[in-house]
Amino acid sequence: MSKTNETQAVVIGAGIVGVCAALALRQAGLAVILVDPDEPGGEQAASYGNGAFISPASIVPMSVPGLWRKVPGYLFDRDGPLTIRWRHLPRLAPWLLRFLAAGMTTTRVERTAAILSRLLHDSPDRHAALAQAAGVPDLIERRGVLYVYPDRAAFAAEALSWRLRREAGVTWRELDAAALRVFEPALSPAYGFGVHVPVAASCADPGTYVAALAAHAASLGVRRVAARATGFTFEGARLRAVETDGGPVACDRAVVAAGLASGRLAAAAGDRIPLEAERGYHVQLTGGAVGGPHLPVMPSDGKMANTVTREGLRAAGQVELAGPGAAPDWRRADILLRHLHATWPGVARDLPVRRWMGNRPSTPDGLPVISRARRSPDVFYAFGHGHVGLAAGPKSAALVAALITGSAPPLSPEPFAASRFGGWW
Numbered sequence: 001m002s003k004t005n006e007t008q009a010v011v012i013g014a015g016i017v018g019v020c021a022a023l024a025l026r027q028a029g030l031a032v033i034l035v036d037p038d039e040p041g042g043e044q045a046a047s048y049g050n051g052a053f054i055s056p057a058s059i060v061p062m063s064v065p066g067l068w069r070k071v072p073g074y075l076f077d078r079d080g081p082l083t084i085r086w087r088h089l090p091r092l093a094p095w096l097l098r099f100l101a102a103g104m105t106t107t108r109v110e111r112t113a114a115i116l117s118r119l120l121h122d123s124p125d126r127h128a129a130l131a132q133a134a135g136v137p138d139l140i141e142r143r144g145v146l147y148v149y150p151d152r153a154a155f156a157a158e159a160l161s162w163r164l165r166r167e168a169g170v171t172w173r174e175l176d177a178a179a180l181r182v183f184e185p186a187l188s189p190a191y192g193f194g195v196h197v198p199v200a201a202s203c204a205d206p207g208t209y210v211a212a213l214a215a216h217a218a219s220l221g222v223r224r225v226a227a228r229a230t231g232f233t234f235e236g237a238r239l240r241a242v243e244t245d246g247g248p249v250a251c252d253r254a255v256v257a258a259g260l261a262s263g264r265l266a267a268a269a270g271d272r273i274p275l276e277a278e279r280g281y282h283v284q285l286t287g288g289a290v291g292g293p294h295l296p297v298m299p300s301d302g303k304m305a306n307t308v309t310r311e312g313l314r315a316a317g318q319v320e321l322a323g324p325g326a327a328p329d330w331r332r333a334d335i336l337l338r339h340l341h342a343t344w345p346g347v348a349r350d351l352p353v354r355r356w357m358g359n360r361p362s363t364p365d366g367l368p369v370i371s372r373a374r375r376s377p378d379v380f381y382a383f384g385h386g387h388v389g390l391a392a393g394p395k396s397a398a399l400v401a402a403l404i405t406g407s408a409p410p411l412s413p414e415p416f417a418a419s420r421f422g423g424w425w
């Protein structure tokens, strides 16, 4: 407990969600300790290697009607954007069934998209304000994002996605082949139709950004403890400490924001949450912006983000469902690399390539868990952001801080309750 009567909060995990939560709690007047064995912004975190999109258009869940018909193919097709390692199927089956059920009807997908829209619609503004406060305004770029298609028919085939975006208030400009070339002169002629979403932002370097936010938090008094959280000490229902491999850290409140590791910690606080890794990969070409995109680009056929980061041109994507601790399958990264070169034929083929694999912490219904724990009124969750955690970080943090301090929440917490998974096991 702190010497003053400040409430002492421990935030577990220093990815984008954890550092944003630490900042929000500090700004609400709590004494905050950020616990993570690794450096904020490090490669261990999904927050390091993502596609860097901060987009109010990222509201379409992975699971959509008809996906179930494609599952057998995903077990054997090693080149598609989604793959399931069949050896892990028995363990994954309960999560997978729930994932497919979440997208079984258009009504369910509409509900998920509407909730995600409430979480993401102001994400560019929230990130711009955070980056400004942290002294790194240049890391948030507000030039929109570009979706590219072979032709208008391919765009029309995604009518549900674009209807959901329109209903969420997202506006865009459709580009024929000539207009698309004005935006992206180096784009392969295989793409003849584009959609520019001007409201979207992107991050020029997600790892550096998380590190900068953590440094900003430290300058406001947030302490860092380099340790791995292992559980909690309770007295009755009240929290006394977060247990770590470096000893207990005394506190009155805790936020579990440990990405994929959050499932185990939530179990220690009384909640069994179906959380799986949707593993993703990136390739990054050092110095590879020449002959590549200007804007962040999403080629529809590859379902990947092509983004120019400070470290080079990055292609990030792929969804691989495999067991925990399974070795990376670097062929997935090579698929991204081949696609990147096909999309941007002018990019030199002999540039050094860095390959990365990370875990999207994913719930089967495509929504994060931002909620109080069942076991204690002092433990809270902010995890499970799947494909949109970079974009959602600041607002999820504001929501969990409001739950802790009792102030007005920025959006309804109800859809994010841990209790929605009750009875799953």
Ligand SMILES: Cc1cc2nc3c(=O)[nH]c(=O)nc-3n(C[C@H](O)[C@H](O)[C@H](O)COP(=O)(O)OP(=O)(O)OC[C@H]3O[C@@H](n4cnc5c(N)ncnc54)[C@H](O)[C@@H]3O)c2cc1C
Binding pocket: 012, 013, 014, 015, 016, 017, 018, 035, 036, 037, 038, 039, 040, 044, 045, 046, 047, 048, 049, 050, 051, 052, 053, 054, 227, 228, 229, 230, 257, 258, 259, 260, 261, 279, 280, 281, 282, 305, 316, 317, 318, 358, 359, 360, 361, 382, 383, 384, 385, 386, 387, 388, 389, 390, 391, 392
């Ligand atoms: C290929 C790919 C592309 C993506 N593209 C985008 C995108 O364009 N836009 C977007 O919004 N999102 C994107 N995402 C998703 C986004 O990156 C994640 O949702 C987000 O980074 C999750 O953040 P987090 O803070 O919850 O978890 P993480 O970033 O994984 O951080 C978790 C932290 O917890 C720490 N930790 C783990 N265990 C413990 C423990 N026991 N005790 C203490 N600390 C612990 C880890 O060291 C880590 O620092 C993408 C993800 C991938 C993989």
